[in-house]
Amino acid sequence: xxGSMIILCxxxxxxxxxxxxxxxxxxxxxxxxxxxxxxxxxxVVGVGVGADSASWDLIRSMNYKILLIPVLIAxxxxxxxxxxxxxxxxxxxxxGAAVGSGLGYYSLSSILITKARGEAIGTIALLxxxxxxxxxxxxxxxYVKYFGRFSGVASGGATSMDTTLPIISxxxxxxxxxxxxxxxxxxxxxxxxxxxxxxxxxxxxxxxxTDLFG
Amino acid sequence: xxxLILIMVIGIVVGYFLRNCQKIIHVNNKLTTGSIFLLLFVLxxxxxxxxxxxxNFFELGKDAILLTIAAVAGSVFFVRVIEKKYFL
Numbered sequence: 001x002x003g004s005m006i007i008l009c010x011x012x013x014x015x016x017x018x019x020x021x022x023x024x025x026x027x028x029x030x031x032x033x034x035x036x037x038x039x040x041x042x043x044v045v046g047v048g049v050g051a052d053s054a055s056w057d058l059i060r061s062m063n064y065k066i067l068l069i070p071v072l073i074a075x076x077x078x079x080x081x082x083x084x085x086x087x088x089x090x091x092x093x094x095x096g097a098a099v100g101s102g103l104g105y106y107s108l109s110s111i112l113i114t115k116a117r118g119e120a121i122g123t124i125a126l127l128x129x130x131x132x133x134x135x136x137x138x139x140x141x142x143y144v145k146y147f148g149r150f151s152g153v154a155s156g157g158a159t160s161m162d163t164t165l166p167i168i169s170x171x172x173x174x175x176x177x178x179x180x181x182x183x184x185x186x187x188x189x190x191x192x193x194x195x196x197x198x199x200x201x202x203x204x205x206x207x208x209x210t211d212l213f214g
Numbered sequence: 215x216x217x218l219i220l221i222m223v224i225g226i227v228v229g230y231f232l233r234n235c236q237k238i239i240h241v242n243n244k245l246t247t248g249s250i251f252l253l254l255f256v257l258x259x260x261x262x263x264x265x266x267x268x269x270n271f272f273e274l275g276k277d278a279i280l281l282t283i284a285a286v287a288g289s290v291f292f293v294r295v296i297e298k299k300y301f302l
Binding site: 006007010011012013014015016017018019020021023033034037038039040041042043044045046047048049050051052053056065068069072073074075076077078079080081083084085088090091096099100103107110111112114119120122123124125126127128129131132135136143147148149150151153154155157189192193196 | 216217218219221222223224225226227228229230231232233239242243245246249250251252253254255256257258259260261262263264266267268270271273274275277278279280281282283284285286287288289290291292293294295296297300
């Protein structure tokens with residue numbers, strides 16, 4: 001929670017300085033700069049996952065049923081957000097799917113989406129995925145009570161391995177905590193793949209199916 | 215974007231071989247946090263200099279909230295289905 005607040009502050013500080021154009025845009029090549037920082041970020045995130053012995057132990061002891069959980073959480077998020085985009089006039093289906101692909105991993109998903117589709121939808125992705133993390137921290141007790149013990153993991157998405165793990169562990173139980181970590185690792189790795197799928201492959205699928213059935 | 219996924223995979227392999235070097239992993243975690251802060255600042259700056267986004271901020275926020283509700287509902291629903299089938 002503290003982490004996401006600090007991140008929000010950095011974003012807000014950037015917005016504030018941007019509004020007054022403290023640094024002229026010509027002097028600060030934002031797109032090149034953000035691309036290089038992003039490459040660096042993905043590398044260090046990868047190193048962090050690879051170095052985490054818990055993730056390798058989990059993969060060794062994995063059975064296919066556990067893998068179903070992150071896969072269905074990802075599908076659910078994409079389907080839910082795409083359906084919602086049908087009633088939102090400013091959001092296309094693939095943009096909705098891309099926002100849903102974030103799974104709470106706001107830093108990475110918003111940057112990827114901004115790079116591919118511009119600042120407006122990137123900002124929506126950032127806000128949406130920060131809200132997802134914050135709402136998980138607040139509503140896990142309610143979710144677990146009414147929608148079952150995996151609902152906290154489902155809501156947390158990619159954050160279920162770190163920021164939302166403590167609350168999930170205390171309301172869903174220790175055995176779910178192990179699944180929660182595994183789920184977070186798989187979804188963290190899936191986020192860039194799902195964003196790519198939503199923005200590059202989904203439009204082709206939609207085009208082909210409108211040609212066939214439309 | 216495929217290049218970015220490849221970079222991440224290379225990172226995982228490197229991380230696997232460095233998994234016993236606690237010092238490097240510690241520095242790596244600090245670098246991760248630092249680059250997220252820097253990146254979000256740069257992202258915010260890009261938003262701030264764009265007058266179209268600044269004037270539509272609340273509209274964007276409303277879309278964000280609705281998409282979040284739908285995405286979370288979808289995830290919870292799909293997981294609920296397999297929980298009943300496999301994990302009872």
